Amino acid sequence: MKKIFISFLTLFLFFSVTSTVDAETEYPPYNDPIPFKDMQKGNGASWDIMFLYKKGIIGGYPDGTFRPNEPITRAQASSMLLKALDIPLAKNPTVTFKDVSKQSTHYQTLATINEKGILRGENGYMRPAEQTTRAQMAAILRRAFDLPLEQKPMFRDVSPAHWAFGDINSAALNRIAGGYQDGTFKPGNPVTRAQFSSFLARAIDDKMKLPTPFSYVSQKGIVVEEDGFQYTIKGEKLVKINKKTKEETVLLTEQDFPTQDGLFDVHLETGFPIILQNNMIYVPYWAAVSQVADYPYAYGVFQTNKNEVVNNTKYMDMGIDADHAMSMRNFNVYGHDYYYTIEKNVRYFDYNPIFDESVNIDQTLILYHYSPDKMEPVKVIEFDARVIFERLDGSTRFSTNITQNNKSVKFDPSTMFYFNKKGVFAYSLLDGKTKKLSSIQAKDMKLTAATVEIVDVNGKKHSLKK
Known part of the structure; x- marks a missing residue:
């Protein structure tokens, strides 16, 4: 199936009219x-x-x-x-x-x-x-x-x-x-x-009653579930799976995207995380891949409807230049707004070891808040985070199997959690306050409803209260 690529602004204007407060x-x-x-x-x-x-x-x-x-x-x-x-x-x-x-x-x-x-x-x-x-x-x-x-x-x-x-x-x-x-x-x-x-x-x-309800909370993961369906990427296909019948519906394939001369990009790959909010699915993807060294060196985000009957796949313009697109990651959706990080000092990833977990250094990241109605990203905060990338689960096509996310940065609906050589921190997206949760030297982090689950550099597990 071919989906139509149109301006992201169109979607925003639609949601602006139909949103409920x-x-x-x-x-x-x-x-x-x-x-x-x-x-x-x-x-x-x-x-x-x-x-x-x-x-x-x-x-x-x-x-x-x-x-x-x-x-x-x-x-x-x-x-x-x-x-x-x-x-x-x-x-x-x-x-x-x-x-x-x-x-x-x-x-x-x-x-x-x-x-x-x-x-x-x-x-x-x-x-x-x-x-x-x-x-x-x-x-x-x-x-x-x-x-x-x-x-x-x-x-x-x-x-x-x-x-x-x-x-x-x-x-x-x-x-x-x-x-x-x-x-x-x-x-x-x-x-x-x-x-x-x-x-x-x-x-x-x-x-x-109020108009149709709008959720301000998104779900993010390799597999996300809603209303009796699972959504995930299998190979070069975005699929919707009926949990009861196990029937699979293909929503999108790699062939549905237009090709660009001289550019190798990967939109769909097993292990790419997806974000689901209301009727929309967002996929952070590899916007440019080195054909020599087989690693991504630029990133992007596209969105599509979770219902196969609606053809409206769109590339998303985050308002950043080509250099910063090389380090845009940790993308999240909140209502009609988006958050993502970029590296303060953009590095040109021209060799594979930079993606190796043994390269355990801190990098200064800048958190940006982007509102489509303003059409310009707003700097939120600078912070240091460990340069550790999440790995792709199940992908065998590339020698460098990493997602667009850092293990050291995680979001829940109201807070950004991150760790660096000084410890584990929580930054409130609602009031702009930062608090230190622990001095643990972490190498991995996962979130639950009430806790931050940490694995330290020695492999020991810790549970921190949010």
Whole structure:
């Protein structure tokens, strides 16, 4: 099959229009005036609040205000949920709380929602006046509306180790809650009364929901999995494998790429890592290979759709010159943005031993952040990393079998981890802070949800907390 090579900017513009952030959506306006004197039509979550108000789910304060920007309390959220789900108050509840007397106006509401398992206290405390966080909101709504836990990661600051990981992903995939423009969810932030109204309105009525959800988290590896399929490169083919039936579909072959006179490049090879995000697959490839010494001396990235019916393979322009393309590696995708490293002092790889792991030296790398809308890479940080390359698994075509990645640099959705002769470090991609994790002299590194797994120069394994 032949795929069409077009401008990467086209894809970016498409995603820019269809991306989802936690912005307000305009719904068909109500003719009735807003009943709260501190709100106006079309401002913030006014349509969502009117939707709930007309259903008798919410009301305001005695002074005629709604106070949309106030954090919502657990008692207030409980009351709204019971009304939304049309759950009658328990007539003679017997549960006792250490912090809510049976004479409290909130007791019957909290006893009922506790009985239904939607919102429970801890160690006998219900904490009725405590503010509700965004993570708690996601968990409460998922339980209230009996939604499945979802393991597909959606946000850069919510890892599988987070207690509400499945709840937050479920809220996003069910179009109840979105994230922020930087790809975060901010699970610890309090939820305002207006925000909770929007989340609840979306949970109640499909017409109120957000657009198609967009994941800000990519998966990277030799084999990646999503929605019952595996994606990997076998020889000179990019394939999609049905995990249940084992049926293989060829998405792309080396012959689908245009040839360039005098240039030997390798787009697909067993062991090349791939990156999957939403419907797109990104492949860092060898943009130029020495035909004499059989090693790569320039790199690039192309992208293609994970669905074979869509023909839109594209080369990606990272905004760097030809010299820097020789050292561009460690490419990663975050939402609509990309990160990669280049060598500060570009070396010309004109002999094979430079790729040998015994050449154990530090090299200064520069981390760049590239946003296609700005069309120009932005320098993020300089750092030293060991010059150790990841090896290709399963490839026998070339004498120099290395990928575009360094073993000494790894990314998770929010952090870049790296090691050098001084130890192991973590650089936050969200707040720009660096911290030293250990003084271990490492030669290999892998990441799990909660740890950094290190192999030191003597072969001993270490597990560091992220």
